[in-house]
Amino acid sequence: MKPIYEIRSGALAGFNILVPQLGGSPSGILAKMGLPADCTRRPNVLIPIATLTDLLNICSQKFACDDFGLRLADKQGLRMLGVLGKLILESKNLKIALMATHRYMVLHNQADHWKIQGSDGFWLAERVNHFPCSVAAEQYNELAMGAAYRLLRDMVGEEIVPRSVSFRHKQVSSQKTYRDFFGVEALFDQRRDCLIFEGTLMDHSLVKPGQGLIKYFDEFTRCLLGEHGGNIGRQVQVLILQTLGAQQHSLVQISRLLGMPARTLQRRLSEAGTSFKQLLQDARMETACWHLRASSIDIGLLSASLGYTDISAFSKAFRVMHGSSPLQWRKRQEARD
Template sequence: MNPTYEIRSGTLAGFNTLVPQLGGSPARLLAAVGLPVDCVRRPDILIPLATLVDLLNLCVCELNCSDFGLRLAEMQGLRMLGVLGKLLLGEENLDAALGASHRYMVLHNQADHWRLAEGNGCLIARRVSHSDGAKGSEQYSELALGAACRLFRELAGEDIRPRQVHLRHSPLSPPQRYHEYFEAEVLFAQEYDCLVFEVELLQRPLKAPSESLVQYFEEFTRALLLEHRGDVAGQVHTLILQTLGAQQHSLAQVAQLVDTPVRTLQRHLRAAGTSFKQLLLEARMETARWHLRASNIGIGLLSASLGYTDTSAFSKAFRTVHGRSPLQWRKQQR
């Protein structure tokens, strides 16, 4: 039986804005593929990749928009990272910010992840798909590459241009549309999807965020916390899940996000019968189980993305909680 790959609903950031601009109803389109109407406002809902693919293709047909994936990508960038996007604004340079966003994408998507490599003066951001050959997934591929390119620009400057863009499939829109979006040479029918940049970009400092972006993250964080109003443990657990890729899981960081003094937050957690350390472990194990059930992610990559110093530390923690190693647990689930 083929695994059911899932992706978090944050990948639909901008959907409720774009669809009305094209004359459509977001609620009707979401309902047509069986998704809850509020999933766009709740970035942690799990969506089967096949359902997301169906939604994108339905939008193409219903809205007569062959470049829907690219249009949606244009509205994403940092916003698709949720609370983590807020933390990235404080990173020193593009290299550090990309490292954190890469780990976030690894942890929040079972269907694929990104592999960053340097060579011959280039930075190659390659999309590694676990569901190669999935029927009709070309719009999703364009959304993924388009959003990644948008992320580079929103972090470090609108003047950033890839050297080249590689797509595995044939063009879905006129080739000129791809050149307009990426402002680079776009090659089709390639071995894999990737973006190629000048390696010097990694040392570029991050640009100052716009006022609208800062306001977006403030409102996003408040809305997330309101979902767990009165439940401090639930709030902290949610924030840890949202920021796992940052690997800065300190009580001080979370206290800042909930606008509460560290000692006060510690006291509230003790009163709730838990601790920051326990909630961090639970969030890591929850995410690990989610991947081990379905994705083909390597244990080493999963371990590093969760913030463990090495694979053995992750395996020891997992065995303590579940009574068996990650590989044994995965085999049992399969």
């Protein structure tokens, strides 16, 4: 049996805003796809990439909207990062913010990750695909590329424009659509999906967030925690999962998101029969297994994204819990499939 590649439902941020604007019912469409009606408000629901791809294609056809992926991307930006978005805005510059965002995205999507590198006065963000999609994936590809660009604009300002934008797939909308979105004409049938920017952009300070964005993050966090009532252990674990990849998951940061002193959080977790260290380890192992079960992600990249100092530290922790190395565990899963 082939592995099922999944993505967390944060990828659907803005869906419940865009679809009504196009005359549709978000809950109705999601139900037809077998997805929870409230998954747009629950960022950790796991969605098969194939289902997300089908959903985008269906919406594109239903609303005669060949740029549905880009329209959805325009509703996302920092909002798609959920709880982490608020912490990201405190980064010193774009380079630091992107490093945190990159690790977050690695851990929340089994189908692809971003490769960021700089040289000769510019830097390139390349989307590396892992998912062997059997259906047309143009809308998904454009959602991924558009969301990455929208995220950058939220971080450093609406005026930034890439030097170039290239897609591996064929053009599906008018060139004006891409020019209006990215600020430059897009290239198609290229060997990679990538955005190229001036190198000096990495040192750019982040813009001050508006009150609307701050209110969104606060409300998002309240709703997320509200799902778990008074279960402090589960609340902490959810916040760790939201911030793990970006390494914004320390006891101090999590207690701050909960609105309580770190010592109070430690005491409450102890009373609940657990600890922050145990919950962090559980979140790391849960995420590691999720990726190793289906994703083709490099072990080194997974280790770094989980916050381990090196592969050996990750392998040691994994072996203690599962009795084998990450590579051996992955091979066993492949053999079972």
